Amino acid sequence: MKKLPIIALAAAFLSACSGGNKSTETEEVKPMFTGAKGEVKIMTLDPGHFHAALVQKNMYEQVDPTVYVYAPDGPDVQGHLALINSYNTRAENPTAWEEKVYTGADFLEKMLEEKPGNVMVTAGNNAKKTEYILKTIEAGINVLADKPMIISPEEFPTLERAFKVAEEKGVLLYDIMTERHEITTMLQRELAHIPEVFGTLQSGTEEEPAITKESVHHFFKYVSGSALKRPAWFFDTKQQGEGIVDVTTHLVDLIQWEAFPEVILSKSDVNVLSAKRWTTDLTPEMFEKVTKLTEYPDYLQKDVEDGVLKVYSNGEINYTLKGIHAKASVIWNFQAPEGAGDTHYSIMRGTKCNLIIKQGEEEGYKPQLYIEASPDVDIKEFAGYLYNAVQGLTSNYSGIELEKLTDTTWKLNIPAKFKVGHEAHFGQVTEKYLQYLIDGKLPEWEVPNMIVKYYTTTEGLKAAR
Template identity: 65%
Template sequence: MKSNLNLFFLAIALLVASCKQDQKESDKKEMVAQQFTGSQGEVKLITLDPGHFHAGLILKTMYDQMNPEVHVYAPDGADLNQYLQRIEGFNNSEQDPTSWNLKVYRGDDFFERMLSDKAGNVMNVSGNNAKKTEYILKSVEAGINVFADKPMVINADDYPSLEMAFKLAEEKGLLIYDIMTERYEITTMLQRELSQVPEVFGELLPGTPDKPAITKESVHHFSKLVAGQPLIRPAWFFDTEQQGEGLVDVNTHLVDLIQWETFPEQILSKEDVELISARRWTTDLTPEMFQSVTQLEEYPEYLIKNVKGDTLKVHSNGELVYKLKGIHAKASVIWNFKAPESAKDTHYSIMRGSKSNLIIEQGEKEAYKPTLYIKTKNQQPTAEILQHAVAELSKAYPGLDLEKVGDELWKVGIPEKYKVGHEAHFGQVTEKYLQFLKDGQLPEWEIPNMLVKYYTTTEALKLAKQQP
């Protein structure tokens, strides 16, 4: 009897071991399936619910590594139709036409169908943000890489799900990456480069809440042109429970740049962040303004909660002051209805160093084009030092020059070839992500810093909502 029991338990142990080995083999096969070599067409893109025009902009150009057949899953309606029209426009463009072949599934069960079909190995999501964190987590659970438009999370309650998604992605050998286009704007790139030249910048000052070491301010407009056409925005874009407030939406870019410029390629943690103050306020839209950008004659039911009289109040604006590793920083997001004539979305930034300040301005005197200035202090650094620094930068960016435009104020001359514009930055970020897929990993600082970024934005919104 005892011998029979021993044989029984031995059989069970062998069966369990066999199952574990089968699971290991299965996991190994899944890992092998996720390896990219850079070969033509190996990246098979899935586009999920493309309700934001950014989803179209990543397909404004072709990529050898990306298969021209793109599977699209979305609910039927205006958002999907606008996306399809945008891609058709790219395919029929007279200059550098694309050749995307879209396979479209329309239906309210679009997400469940995407997970069951698993028609690709990279999912791009750029639309309604209410469920975006859930989409990211469940896509990773299904073994799909994620290339996400910002923001990946819009409230503190969903932040743990984002952390879980990154943890699971690491276990499965998958890559999650968000589309940080502003890192590719030339004046920002050069501001970062010059801040790393001690002879020019000195050291980054710690700053104060009233005079931060680094300030980023972004001004956006609800009414604008995209790819030469008036942008029709979905009504949900004006519901911050679906789109996200300014502090967690556009502010994602600003917090990212603050981290990227002040502590380049350094691993950050949540403990490095100390919030000082955060506030939020509304942009007010009349029914006529709302109709002009949505083509809707009435506010949908879900927006009525934000209507006072007949004015729609959108909490799209926000300001955050905080410390990052002891350095004071400020990030402000402002939404106006429409830009002045010839103007576009604008960016202002200042980095305060012990020897000079590095300033980006994009106002009327700059013809609304981003312009980088160096403001020296007490005649230091000298013209010779500045010219030498710009000459060194010209090795990587040929054609840069330097012009004195005021008392201790210098303008960095940047050739037009580097000013490719916001829409082109989406292609640049996509190329970077494709390289990461080929490498099989992100730089070691990217993932922890993405998590710190979204911790900062979501905690800032929580703090702002606590204010009277």
């Protein structure tokens, strides 16, 4: 008789430890998240990049307004808090975040010990990020991470382990792929999977890939209306990563997402053919303008030649994915021309047409989608299919319309309501992640394709070196 309460207590203990992730024959599994108000509690870890703040540019009903920040004391965390404060105090639609900040040297250990939240957000120094991710996952905490999650081939096994542990722990590890929410890219993807318009994706060649994604970025830029101050470590490829494993993460992701939507990929589908890397050179005056520092820190001296800082921020990868030739390239300039900003170029070559995104001077530096019919199609029949396809897409994208430029070329005019801008995409990704938390899982293709994405970028770096 005395043993019965002990058995009952043990059963209750085991049930509690399961965290609702294990099912039994008699009890239906209850999800960890239900969508209830304030049930998601964010912990922000070492926010050294402004992307961490952009996750909080708007409020979410599912997210508790109290956010716990764990970081080393210094300009990185102060800059993060200043951005959050600017959102809280803006005149239009102000947020109401309350930041609880811990800045001890043991900030990582303190977060894992206290665990006041159930989702960790990280965007900052990429040399430390992979360790942050794995240790947080091992502690049974969900992770929403800015790209890139790794910056070197040596870290790839650690990332694979993080995904394996996440599955075992029943938590979600997800990276922030904002460019999937850019409207011209979304419509390029839609049209690429309408056979009457696009045909099928060409195989391409290394000289003329079936898919090309090119991105031009700038070290000096404006974020949320203010000149961005970058930390000095951003220019150290040992901490930020080379361009070929940083911004290229987005480009490789889009190639996978557009060419093979919801298809589970594997590392064996990737064959890196060639890659290259080159530097962007910053004078001391340029460096001071973007960092507010008058001298290069010691850890950057290895990259200084004749007083000029040489940053391996540019890169290109030529590869095949399931036999389709693709090219991803990124360029970093110091500052954009007047009226310009970061730009994107993309082409998908189909058997019936090419789908081209341009963002140059002619487009007013705004992304524009063009449809260019192939020379061998019946142009009258093609035009009919194209207009019907666009009309069909208006059910989800109301107001889009074609404008004929030549007998074989059209541009797709897109209403301003869909052009929300890069900063707003962080909120869109966060909302999608919050739904995944309610679902208790990511789409089945997401994890294997994240692994393939980082395999591609790190193998590209190996080839470039």
